[in-house]
Amino acid sequence: MKLSNKGMTRRQFLTGATAATTATLMGIRGADAAPTENSGLRITDLKIVLSAPPRDGGWNWIFLKIETDAGIHGWGEASLQEKDAGVIAEIETFKKFLIGKDPFQIEHIWASLHRRVTWTGGAVTMSAMSAIDLALWDIKGKALGVPVYELFGGKVRDKVKLYANGWFNGSTPEELARDAKATAAKGYKAMKLYPFGGPQVATPERIQLGVDRVAAVREAVGPNVEVGVDIRNALNIWGARRVAQKLEPFDLMFMEEPILYDNSATLVELARETSVPIAVGERLYTRWEFREVLEKNAVDIIQPDICHAGGISELKKIAAMAETYYVTLAPHNSNGPISTVASLHLDMMINNCFMQELILRFLDRYNEVLTEPLVVEDGYCTPPAGPGWGTELREDVLAKYPPKEYNPVSSGDVF
Numbered sequence: 379m380k381l382s383n384k385g386m387t388r389r390q391f392l393t394g395a396t397a398a399t400t401a402t403l404m405g406i407r408g409a410d411a412a413p414t415e416n417s418g419l420r421i422t423d424l425k426i427v428l429s430a431p432p433r434d435g436g437w438n439w440i441f442l443k444i445e446t447d448a449g450i451h452g453w454g455e456a457s458l459q460e461k462d463a464g465v466i467a468e469i470e471t472f473k474k475f476l477i478g479k480d481p482f483q484i485e486h487i488w489a490s491l492h493r494r495v496t497w498t499g500g501a502v503t504m505s506a507m508s509a510i511d512l513a514l515w516d517i518k519g520k521a522l523g524v525p526v527y528e529l530f531g532g533k534v535r536d537k538v539k540l541y542a543n544g545w546f547n548g549s550t551p552e553e554l555a556r557d558a559k560a561t562a563a564k565g566y567k568a569m570k571l572y573p574f575g576g577p578q579v580a581t582p583e584r585i586q587l588g589v590d591r592v593a594a595v596r597e598a599v600g601p602n603v604e605v606g607v608d609i610r611n612a613l614n615i616w617g618a619r620r621v622a623q624k625l626e627p628f629d630l631m632f633m634e635e636p637i638l639y640d641n642s643a644t645l646v647e648l649a650r651e652t653s654v655p656i657a658v659g660e661r662l663y664t665r666w667e668f669r670e671v672l673e674k675n676a677v678d679i680i681q682p683d684i685c686h687a688g689g690i691s692e693l694k695k696i697a698a699m700a701e702t703y704y705v706t707l708a709p710h711n712s713n714g715p716i717s718t719v720a721s722l723h724l725d726m727m728i729n730n731c732f733m734q735e736l737i738l739r740f741l742d743r744y745n746e747v748l749t750e751p752l753v754v755e756d757g758y759c760t761p762p763a764g765p766g767w768g769t770e771l772r773e774d775v776l777a778k779y780p781p782k783e784y785n786p787v788s789s790g791d792v793f
């Protein structure tokens with residue numbers, strides 16, 4: 379760095395040097411002062427809108443509406459299964475910082491929220507930040523009159539391939555075969571199932587039932603529909619080894635979270651022993667947490683969640699990191715309509731999008747609450763055309779489904 383210290387006293391120079399050293403020691407990245415605000419817009423309010431998803435379909439959806447003095451608002455989503463109170467409190471805390479800020483300065487706001495204190499990151503903080511990031515991009519797109527994906531590098535594809543989740547009604551191999559066939563008949567080119575339930579004990583009976591379920595689905599859809607298996611950490615390492623071996627013949631698109639996601643060394647061991655592609659990432663946050671699994675070549679596909687890992691800003695960066703390791707993205711998406719629409723915008727503008735997760739049993743509700751619907755054709759989807767996300771939430775419709783009360787801890791649930 380070239381320093382000009384003309385006219386600077388020795389004391390001023392030393393103070394600057396000390397500040398820079400302190401910033402380095404604290405791990406602060408790019409500790410610049412706030413940039414001059416210049417869009418002419420100011421954030422005036424942050425509002426939380428809660429709504430229940432379809433019956434038996436999951437936990438409350440938490441939406442964030444950021445308003446500006448120009449009459450433009452943006453939508454984000456921070457749905458964080460069973461942690462509503464925590465994430466809402468975090469957004470309320472951030473509100474004090476955000477009121478009066480220029481909504482165009484998304485990178486600066488993101489970095490400010492991320493490095494504000496020593497204790498940052500994690501599900502609650504990162505979900506709050508994700509919602510803020512998403513809402514700000516919606517505002518910027520609307521203010522400039524372009525879709526969000528145009529604010530990055532523009533689209534690299536015209537439509538996004540989906541993989542279906544939430545397509546099954548039964549759990550026996552026969553019922554799954556029936557439901558898989560019906561899903562493929564609707565045009566879906568890929569789907570995943572959860573063949574192994576329960577805690578981390580892989581009994582021979584459980585393993586066999588899981589393999590029978592996968593075999594039934596593969597048989598039902600044939601070789602041209604991709605099949606994925608989500609294990610949701612239900613196995614330990616030896617169980618995962620045995621399962622991976624038994625799943626080899628089914629030509630799976632991925633085996634998701636075969637073991638706990640927080641030990642990349644164990645994941646590497648498994649990855650070296652199987653040809654089944656391994657996917658993880660729905661519970662990792664920020665580019666810093668994805669760094670290790672990428673560096674160790676522990677995974678083939680990563681699944682960051684746009685509502686948890688840091689918003690579309692952060693997923694774009696994570697995608698670029700993954701590209702250098704020849705790793706593709708299948709963004710995790712188990713939440714509401716803003717999560718889905720924002721994920722589609724990401725998928726449109728990253729080179730290494732593998733597929734987009736879609737919960738089929740949520741689709742009708744998405745389209746009930748969105749002003750512009752999500753149109754699925756032949757297993758592909760494109761975000762609605764128009765500025766920002768290209769669609770709005772109907773608050774009156776969301777209000778028809780008030781948030782649910784639930785017990786935040788389910789005994790024996792290892793998910």
Ligand SMILES: [Mg+2]
Pocket residue numbers: 608610634635660
């Ligand atoms: Mg999963």
